Amino acid sequence: MTKPRMFEKPSGVRDYLPEAVRKLRYIEREALHTMECWGYKQIITPTMEFYDTVGTASSTSDHKLFKLLNQRGTTMVLRSDMTAPIARVVSSLLGKEPFPIRLSYHANVFRSMEEEAGREAEFYQTGAELVGDGAPEADAEVIALAIACLKATGIDRFKVALGHHGYLQGLFEYTLPQGGEPQTRLKQCLVQRDVVGFREQVSALTVTAEQKERLEAVLQLRGGRSVLAAARGIADEPAMEASLLHLEQVWEVLEAYGVSEHIVLDLTMMGDFSYYTGMIFEGYAAEMGFPVMSGGRYDNLLQQFGRSAPATGFALKTTRIMDAISSDQQDNERGAAATIIHYDELCRREALTEAARLRAEGRIVITQRVDQLN
Amino acid sequence: MQDWLKVAMPKGRIYKQASALFREAGLSVPEDEDDSRKLIIDVPAAQMQFIMAKPVDVPTYVEYGVADVGIVGKDVLMEESKDVYELLDLGIARCRMSVIGLPSWKPVIHLRVATKYPNVASQYFREQGQQVEVIKLNGSIELAPLIGLADRIVDMVETGKTLKENGLVELEEMFGITSRLIANRVSYRMKNELIQGLCDRLQAVISPQVTL
Numbered sequence: 001m002t003k004p005r006m007f008e009k010p011s012g013v014r015d016y017l018p019e020a021v022r023k024l025r026y027i028e029r030e031a032l033h034t035m036e037c038w039g040y041k042q043i044i045t046p047t048m049e050f051y052d053t054v055g056t057a058s059s060t061s062d063h064k065l066f067k068l069l070n071q072r073g074t075t076m077v078l079r080s081d082m083t084a085p086i087a088r089v090v091s092s093l094l095g096k097e098p099f100p101i102r103l104s105y106h107a108n109v110f111r112s113m114e115e116e117a118g119r120e121a122e123f124y125q126t127g128a129e130l131v132g133d134g135a136p137e138a139d140a141e142v143i144a145l146a147i148a149c150l151k152a153t154g155i156d157r158f159k160v161a162l163g164h165h166g167y168l169q170g171l172f173e174y175t176l177p178q179g180g181e182p183q184t185r186l187k188q189c190l191v192q193r194d195v196v197g198f199r200e201q202v203s204a205l206t207v208t209a210e211q212k213e214r215l216e217a218v219l220q221l222r223g224g225r226s227v228l229a230a231a232r233g234i235a236d237e238p239a240m241e242a243s244l245l246h247l248e249q250v251w252e253v254l255e256a257y258g259v260s261e262h263i264v265l266d267l268t269m270m271g272d273f274s275y276y277t278g279m280i281f282e283g284y285a286a287e288m289g290f291p292v293m294s295g296g297r298y299d300n301l302l303q304q305f306g307r308s309a310p311a312t313g314f315a316l317k318t319t320r321i322m323d324a325i326s327s328d329q330q331d332n333e334r335g336a337a338a339t340i341i342h343y344d345e346l347c348r349r350e351a352l353t354e355a356a357r358l359r360a361e362g363r364i365v366i367t368q369r370v371d372q373l374n
Numbered sequence: 375m376q377d378w379l380k381v382a383m384p385k386g387r388i389y390k391q392a393s394a395l396f397r398e399a400g401l402s403v404p405e406d407e408d409d410s411r412k413l414i415i416d417v418p419a420a421q422m423q424f425i426m427a428k429p430v431d432v433p434t435y436v437e438y439g440v441a442d443v444g445i446v447g448k449d450v451l452m453e454e455s456k457d458v459y460e461l462l463d464l465g466i467a468r469c470r471m472s473v474i475g476l477p478s479w480k481p482v483i484h485l486r487v488a489t490k491y492p493n494v495a496s497q498y499f500r501e502q503g504q505q506v507e508v509i510k511l512n513g514s515i516e517l518a519p520l521i522g523l524a525d526r527i528v529d530m531v532e533t534g535k536t537l538k539e540n541g542l543v544e545l546e547e548m549f550g551i552t553s554r555l556i557a558n559r560v561s562y563r564m565k566n567e568l569i570q571g572l573c574d575r576l577q578a579v580i581s582p583q584v585t586l
Contacts, residue, residue: 159563193459196554200463222566264563284560289439291559 012113012121014319023322024124028106030152031126031316038145040104040128045085047108051075057304058084059274066110066121078110083275083298083313086129091305099132099309106318120319127295127315131302134310136246139279139297140253146293146314147259150283153316154325157286160262163269164247164279165296167231170239171218175211186215190270195219221267225251225260231267243278250279275301281314288324292317338364344371379422379568382436382444384429388553391466392445396420399575421568433458433556442561443569448551449530453491459562461573462555465580469532473498473546475519482525488518489528498528498548516540 009015016024032042048068049055052075055065060080068076079085082105090101106126113121128145130138143160150158168190172183182205189198202215214234221227221234228248232241247265254260271280271294278297285292295314302309339358343351348369355365383389389407396403401420415424425441432446433456444458447467451460471494473487485506489495492510499506509524516536518524530551531537531544555576557569 157564161563193457193559196460196463264566284563286560286564288560289437289558 010121012119014120014122020322023325024318027153027316027318027321027325028124028126030154031149031318032104032106034149034152035104035128035145038102038128038141038148040102040130040145042104042106043086043089044105044107045079045082045089047078048076049079049085049088051077053305054079054084054088057087057275057301060111064112066112079107080111081109082107082125082127082315083129083301086131086313087301087311088305090129090131090309090311091302091307095307100138101131102128103131104128123320124318125315126318127313129311129313131311131313132309133312134297134299136249137253138310139246139312140250140257142295142312142314143250143254143263143281144257144259146281146283146295146316147262149316150285150293150321153321155285155292155321158262158283158292159264160281160283161264161266161269162247162250162279162281163266163271164243165271165276166243166246166278167240167267168218168270170237170241170243171214171235173239174235174237175207175214176205187270190268218268221265223265225265227265227267247279271296278312285321285324288320290317290320292321292324338366340366340368342368342370344369377421377568379443379565379572380441381422381424382427382432382441382446383424384432384445384447384553385426386429388429388445388447388467389426392464392553395464395466395576395579398579401575430454436556436558439558439560441558442565443555443557443572445553446556447553449491449494451554451556452494455493457559459557459559460554461557461569462576463580464553464555464576467553468550469530470550471528471548472531472544473526473528473548474516474531474537474542475526475545476541477543479519479525479545485526486524487526487528488515488524490515491528494548495528516542 036042051065051067055075055077058080065080066078070076086103086105090103094101104127106124108122108124110122113119126149128142130142143162147160172186173179176183182201185201186198189201198219199216202212205212217234221231228244228251231244234240251260251263254263269280269282275298276296277299280296281294282291283293293314293316295312297310297312299310302311341351341355351367355367358365383392385407390405393403393405397405401422403417403420403422403424404415407426413426415426417424425435427435429446430450432444433451433454435441436444436458437456445464449471471491485504486509487495487499487506488509488511490511490513492508495508509518511518515527515529518527519542520540526545528548534544537543555573562569
């Protein structure tokens with residue numbers, strides 16, 4: 001690479017000028033306040049972690065982790081999400097704390113960029129984790145909280161897609177019990193959202209026409225609550241049945257929260273993170289090209305840190321929400337223009353006293369000496 | 375405009391076939407690209423807005439969500455690997471990606487392959503267990519083996535006429551290519567009914583695949 005010019009910064013990172021910071025703080029404040037009202041306490045963890053602990057536990061693929069060496073030659077990573085660090089804290093520092101534990105965070109995370117611009121290497125996430133509760137009630141709580149946070153930040157047209165990792169896994173085990181390559185290829189198609197590829201792979205399989213129909217049918221499992229009944233018809237398999245029962249219960253609780261109108265079921269959805277084990281969800285706002293939040297259940301992550309427990313949570317993609325909300329949304333509260341007090345040497349004391357009085361009232365005051373402008 | 379679909383349409387060869395398919399599906403869209411060189415064309419009858427794009431850019435528009443859906447060749451999708459939904463094989467603009475060389479081709483020590491599709495080519499040869507040097511060219515790929523820039527090329531073959539005229543042959547057929555309907559991740563949810571509707575209408579008129 002050529003030597004950078006003085007104005008340049010690494011690609012994928014941003015400067016936040018005052019107006020952007022105001023937006024970011026607004027979202028952070030509204031979201032964290034909402035989480036606090038739901039009993040989630042905020043924690044802060046270090047930016048840097050060991051590669052061998054948090055690095056390998058996080059589901060960010062290896063080449064997307066920012067790695068560095070400390071002076072002893074140990075590999076460190078810049079955290080790529082907050083879920084793994086929180087799992088570490090819950091298993092160690094909070095190891096004696098009884099479950100359930102409700103924690104929230106607002107933090108910058110790092111992912112080494114794809115080749116393409118537009119993907120950020122450092123961005124902010126505001127999220128919550130509910131650790132130690134495996135019930136559908138807990139899953140519904142984090143979804144409802146995520147929705148409450150979106151609303152609090154001023155996003156009103158949005159949808160949340162809800163799926164279940166266990167259902168797909170069960171279906172693949174049932175239709176392709178020998179596992180291996182064909183299963184991996186089908187999953188890969190779903191992860192890449194390649195519906196065409198999925199159909200091609202299914203029709204090329206050497207299984208009975210009945211099994212092919214089952215796999216093909218999963219593509220139709222998108223929509224409202226009726227999807228669950230349709231999903232039951234596909235196969236009678238314990239893991240699939242358990243997943244559907246779980247989703248049904250989650251749905252019932254979401255109805256009680258009064259938010260089910262925002263939910264669409266999509267049983268073809270594979271979470272972006274490999275540590276998800278149960279229900280997964282993703283939120284979309286109108287006029288935004290990229291999802292604004294995602295979450296799911298990860299019941300196997302905690303045991304990697306030595307305290308086995310079910311857990312569920314979500315993260316708002318705060319930096320993206322920043323682009324979605326208009327700047328006038330937060331203007332009214334802090335919109336008041338600053339008062340400027342000009343003074344000269346003679347009335348300095350009065351000027352500064354007056355400024356202090358006004359600031360105590362909550363006004364924004366700028367003082368400027370004017371008799372000796374060089 | 376909330377109930378309109380923004381469609382990224384590829385300019386050129388694919389447009390004609392895609393628009394014919396749209397019309398067959400009962401959507402009245404213009405047959406030819408506008409002579410006025412307009413980049414954005416409203417198609418009120420179909421409640422669509424066409425964004426006329428260079429084919430290779432279609433996945434980018436869709437990934438960023440400035441277009442809800444798009445029509446693009448599988449060749450471009452494989453080369454660009456964007457995060458979009460690939461919903462439907464439209465069965466149009468059918469051709470194949472092939473390894474091409476002179477009829478006298480024999481393995482050489484230092485393998486060099488010229489192509490417009492460096493990612494596709496690298497991946498293909500890696501899967502074949504061959505390490506090759508990939509040379510990216512932007513056009514007239516057939517020149518490369520004729521003048522000794524590369525010993526083989528990877529390119530799309532539709533009729534094979536250009537190859538024949540230049541004395542080249544298909545050494546290996548890599549895979550078939552058709553155009554696909556792709557969708558943005560958010561539009562796929564927020565405008566699900568519109569997109570599903572388009573999908574169903576197109577699906578109904580797509581000609582069954584001719585076995586190669």
